[in-house]
Every structure is written in structure tokens, then in C-alpha cells.
Amino acid sequence: MSTVLGGRYQRPDGLGKVTGAARYAADLSVPGLAHACFLYAERPHARIVKLDTARARSLPGVLAILTHEDVPPVRYGMFVKDRTLFATDVVRFEGEIVAAVAAVTPELARTARSLIEVEYEPLDPILSAEAALEADSPLVHPDWEDYAIRDGVDRRANDGGHFTTVKGDVEQGFAEADVVLREIYRTDMSHAVPIEPHAILAEWRGESVTIHSTTQVPYPARSGVAETLQMPESRVRIVVPPLGGGFGGKCDFHFEAHVAALARAAGRPVRLVFSRREEFVATDKVRHPMVIELETGAKSDGTITARRARLVLDSGAYVGDALFAAEIGLMMVTGAYRIPHVHASAHTVYTNKTPAGSVRAPGGPQVCWAVEQHTDVLAAKLGLDPRELRLRNLVREGDTGPTGQRFDHNGAVECLERATEKAGWGKPLEEDEALGIACGWWFSLPVPSGAYVKLNGDGSGSIITGAQENGSGSVMALALLAAEELGMRPEDFSITYQDTDVGPWDLGSAGSQTTINNGRAVIAAATEVREQLLELASEELEASPSDLELVDGQVQVRGASSRAVSIATLAAKAHGGALLLGRGSGLPPAVPEHDLAGCVGRLGYSAFAAPSFYCHVARVRVDRATGVVRVLEMTAAHDFGRVLNPTGAEGQVEGGVVHGVGIALLEGTAFEDGHQRNPHLLDYKLQTGADAPPINVIFVDTKTPTGFPHDAKAVGEPPVVPPAAAVANAIAAAAGARVRRLPMTPERVWSAINGESA
């Protein structure tokens, strides 16, 4: 029985963080450091008719000014190559980079930026995704047909990615229904908002560049630099210092190439540090504004027979990684419910707004918020308790998902039962208080990953991994897995990470994937070391390796702890011969079988591997006079399979819940004429400690094989998905009025109560 997994563990990078010793990217300095800033378009749509940098260049102390003329003419993009490092002839959103400056001081860089002369011819901005889908709409990208795409992308004109799900016969499903409900929900743009803004420091040595970056995805960032600056990946090294949070906003390839190109032109190391405004306006990775149309048929006993859904994602000026959000959002339209007949579509639409993409659980919170409100409205229409309607429709073993994947035994029902019991569903509450429920599902992403494990001469261990620590603690906890495999303590291991010259390839801290994929790699590497240790010990103990076990820092004959040799002794011996060294990667688990007949545009999220389930219950109080909502308590039940690191998993749930409560009530970007009106933390408010509710965390382990290490599932993203939905249903129950626009600000709640549109 393991003494390591499931135990409480103190993260080894914590000491540097509490003492101020940890150096983040913006803390780094090197001799001769120059400072960068970007010149942005500051308008949503325009043609550049003049771009003159001569005056700025002549300023003493200015080391480099770059525009599109100074970098290779490469179009890049994860799915659609629709973008260049610098605007060429047209700017398509206010944060588009027109020029970059490096100078000896930050102040001088900004002065030089102000001397760059740009003249624009204004173009009509396209600001409504729904209007952009009309056949006669002007185009954000008139040359869209010339862009290269990844295989499978289905697109047309302003629709940068179109997807469908077709299951059963939706017309037949509606014909079987006793009631039909049709609704529309809308969400505003929201943001990742890591507390650490982006920062990048690039330094060249000969033909190679080292880039210290706040990226969540060092290897994709390396590929982006290599592609856009046209150099081999082997000459690009990305190193990530401690990362001050990401939440998706630091996914994908961002600004590393601009800074690298500046440093090369300046002949000096160059550092870029974003302001908070830039973090909002120029970080081209925001949560999609969506229009969510839902139509559901159900029998009078509550059995759901059919769902039709249409998602319109306002994806901004460039596609980036947004098609993940669209496809995942599409998977969420059925919720975790058994629905035999489905027809759903998603459109990822170009507009002249900030590009959208992977923010924590891309596509999840918005669609769950709409689907779970829709579920409550359906319950009311059927005269059923919201909990009861869910209980009758949640997936059980043998049911199938929207693309036909078959569910094993899972925790969907148990999450509902335990969360509602803990939250006191059905018990009396204070006046103006109510509970709201939200259920759903998420995926565990199977992707390649790699790691090395070595034992040192003194018996301590070292893990060298390609995985990226974003702050969640997932990389820190890899020591638990190595320790479990080798009968050692997690404290015995050092961890070297987030350096592309050192670790094997990894996707990065994206898709909640580190523990389940890099964990697999670490276990595989540790297994090689384990076999080497057993071989050495078998000579030492004159026993067959199959009769030996690794326990408490020693190799012993099974069941006879006195016939043993310490791992330290074996490690010392190995350092006179063949070293103790393991490498691991292994094939990721397969995605479940599913059926895409009739579906279009699918890109890899067409079935959810090792699906995880959850149910959140919110208790809120609504002030009917002002529309102000206070979330009093959240209860979050998650089926994560086996929880390997409870402190870390609780931290993910608690952080995700509070982020989700922010999405519910406050976090929304107001746009005016294509400009963000609230790109700072005074008017784009996060939950504070005083706002944040206490959170009950419940782990449901159904002990079902997942294909991932120790039957774990993904943890990071699911907790942010259902809070907005649970809060919405609680608001509706308390106020007697439903808010169909996110965030559910006091104005919108008040207007719903008073029957006015907001």
C-alpha cells in the first residue's frame, strides 16, 4: 500500500516563493540589457498607408526598431496560417503589433515609439460575430482562401472553423418529445488574468538564441520562433523561470519571436515586460464571447429525447488556438446527459476584436452556464425538481456521449448526490437565498510527453522533465510518482524542468495534462531505474529480481526486510559501473472509440478520453433592490479518479471555483467601437479574498481504469467550468428571474428581476 500517493506534500519550489528568492521572468537582468516595447494599432480595423520609423531611429539610445519589413514574410497559426509577427498592410484589432522598439531604457523605448509615424485609412470594423456570418458581410480576411490550414479545418469566409455533431436522428427525437424548449444565451469576453503579466528576455550567442519567457508552452513557443524567424529549433532555447500563473493566456506562441528579433537587431539582450493594459489588450488569448442557442425535446417524465444546438464564437481577428475552444464547447452542449438524438454546430468567427483562444477550460464555462440553466428551465417546464431531472438523465455505464463514445462506470451521479447532500438541497434557507446546481463533464487529454530519471551517487534522485509548471504544482508533484515507483521519499528528488534544451518535448501546461501524461513518462523512466536497481540488488542479495521489492529506501527480499541493501549503497556501486539512468515516454492512451459519421470539421476533441464528471452547488443571496449577488458557499464534487496529490487537487478546485464565480458575476469586457473599455483591474474586477465564498471540496473516486497513471484523471480545468452555471441557477431560484447574459452583473440581475433588458 502506497504511503506516498494521496499523502500531504509540501511543494519544493515554495520556499523560494515565500522568501522572495524565486526569480520570475520580469526579475531577470543581464549586463547590457536593453528594453523593448511594442507599437500597437490602437484601432480595430484600418489600412496602413504610411509607416515611417526614421525619426524614432535617430533618437540616441535607440538600438533597434522593427516592422514587418525586418522579419521573414511568414504567415503562422496553429490551425490557420492567418497571421504575421507585425501588421503588413492591414490592422485587424486594436492590440495588433505594428512595430517593436529596443532602447537602452524603458522610458527611451517609449519615447521612440511615440516618434514612429503611422498613417491609417480607417476600414469599417466588423464587431458582431452573428453579422459576420451573413453572406453579404465584409471580410476580416479577404485573402482567407490563400491561407494554409491544418488538415481537417472546415471554414468559409468569416467562419474560421466550423464543426458539427450529428448523433441519431434529431427530427425523430423531437417527434418523440412531449415538450420542446428553445432558448438563447449570450456571454461577454473574459480574460485569463494571471497576476504576472507577460515578460520575455532574449539573448543571442552566435547563431543561437536563449529566450526566457512566461510561456505555458515552451516547446510550441520554440516551434513558433523557429517557424517565424526561419531557423532550426535546435538554435532556439526557451527557458521558463517560475511562472506567475497562466490560465491559458500564456498558451500558444506569442511574443518570443518579436523579442528575439529585436535582440538580434540591437546586438544586445532585450527584455519586454507587459503592463496590465497590454495584458488585457495585446494578449491575443481571451475567453470567447458566445451566442449559445439550445433546443431540447423531453418526455413528460423528464427523459431528454433530442437536442439541437448552435454556438457562435466571436473569435476576434486571428484563429490562433481557438478551434480547441469551439470543438470542446461543441462537446459540452449535451452536458453529461444521455441524449440519443443530437444535431449541433459551432462557428468560430472572425471579427475585429481581440483574438480569443485557450483560457482555462476553453469553451467550457460559457456552454455549461447555458446548458445547465436550460436544464433548470426544462425542469420547471416539466414540473420536476432540478436535481431529479438531472438524476434521470445523467450518463450511466453503457450510455453514449454526443459522438457515440461509450461510458464506463463513472461518477456523474455520485457527484450530484454528494454535492447536493453536502449543500443541503431541499432544506430551508434564509429569505432571498437559494441553491443552484450545475453538472457536466470534461476530458483527460492523452498526448506525448517525456522525462528522464537518474539516481545520483549518494542515492538521491533527479527528475529531468519537459513538463511546464504553471503554478498549479503538477510538475512539483511528479516527485511523488517517482518516489512511489522506487520506494523512496518525494523529498529525495530534485526536479529540472521548463528548459527546451534539457527536457524531452512536452505540450506544456495546457489541457490539464501534466500529471497524467508527464506522470506516465516519469513512471516509465523510474521503472527503467527500478529494473537496474533490482538487477544490482539481485547480485548483492543473491536473490532473483522477481523476489525483490523496493521499500523505504532499500531493496529487500519480499517480506524479509532484514535481507536488504540500501538504494544509496546500490547507487554508489553503480557509479563505478553502469549508471542508474532511465528514460520514459510511452504511448498515450487511446481516445475512446466513437462515430463521426455526418460530423464535419472535427480536429481531435471528438471524444473525451477518461472523462471526468462534476457537480457544483452554489448558495447565493440576491439583493432584489440592487441586483447585487453574494455567493455564500460553493460545494464542488469532482470525479477525478484517484487523487494523487490532495493538497494540489484541492488547490485546483478552490482556485477554479473562485475564478468561475468571477466569470459568473463580474468578469466581462465591455467593448465600444472595437476598443476594450475596461482593460485594467479596477473596472475588470476579480474576486478578492473578501468576496470569495468558502468552498466544500468533495472527491469522488469511482475506481474505474482510466489508462492514465494510477487511474487518475485530469484535474486542472474542470473546476472552473460549472461555477457560473451553479450561481446562475441559484440566482434564478432566489430572484425568480433568469439572467441570460454573462457576466451576471447587478445591472443585469436587477433588469431580469424588473423585466427590463440589460
Place this chain on the structure above:
Amino acid sequence: MSPRYPLSMTVNGLDWTVSITAGRSLLSVLRDELGLTGAKEGCDDSECGACMVLLDGQPVNACSYLALQADGRAVTTVEGLAAGSGKVLQEAFLSAGGVQCGFCTPGMLISAHALLERTPQPTESAVRLGLAGNLCRCTGYQKIVQAVLQAADVLAEPQTKQGES
């Protein structure tokens, strides 16, 4: 060149004199002149609290505080916190799991330290209010609040027991 002015202050118990232009923030002087990068810049607008330091024992957002106003005064940054009772707070943040990405942590610790100086035995809601000027995106605050309450309990114990813990 803009005129420069002398600034003398005590930082974490050491006396410093630097020559700076009038517009410099206390945060930029601490980070760029003194190399004390523990206090972070998250917004440059007093919105996030990542830059908090103690000025004569009172928490201030160093990003929005003119450095010259600190002349003749004593500054404590997160790097200097371990010298006092702050060590107990640091340990509590670690053991309670109140540290994730760590970017808000320096400001949180400064805020929490000032709170416990004012109110050695705070209630949970007093802790939440006391930390309301410090934004955290990772933890949901729950384990940070637990850490502060835990530290308050340890600090309330007799000195001998503290030494053993």
C-alpha cells in the same frame, strides 16, 4: 537629463542611499536599484497588491508610492520578512498549500503580516477583509486564509513551543 535627488532609507535593516529622478516609484527603486525583486509588479495601479511592502510597519502598494516619500523611513520587503515573526507566516503558507504560482505571495505575506500585527487573533472574515487588497488567481484564497489563521495560532503559543515547531 532630469534632475536626481538623494534618497536614504533603511531596507530590511540595511541603510541605503541612492540618487533617483523624482518620478520613480518605490517599487522600481527596490527592484531595479537595490535588486530586491521579491515585490512584484502586477498592475502598476494599486489594483493587485503584488508589490506590497511595509513602510514603517504599514503596508503600502510600492508601485504607486513615490520613492522619495520613503526618505528617512524604514522599508521591509518580503526578503526581510523572515527576520521577524514573518517566518511563521511563510512556513504556514507552505504547509497549508497557500502557495501556487507564488506571484501574489510576497504581497499576501506583507498584508498578512501587517494584519497579524494589528490583530493577532483575527477571525476568518477579518483575514479575508485584511487580504482584500491582494489579488490571487490560483488558490481561491481558501488555503491562504487557512495559512494566516494557522500562523496566528502558532504565534499565540508561548515562545518555547514556537521554537520547537
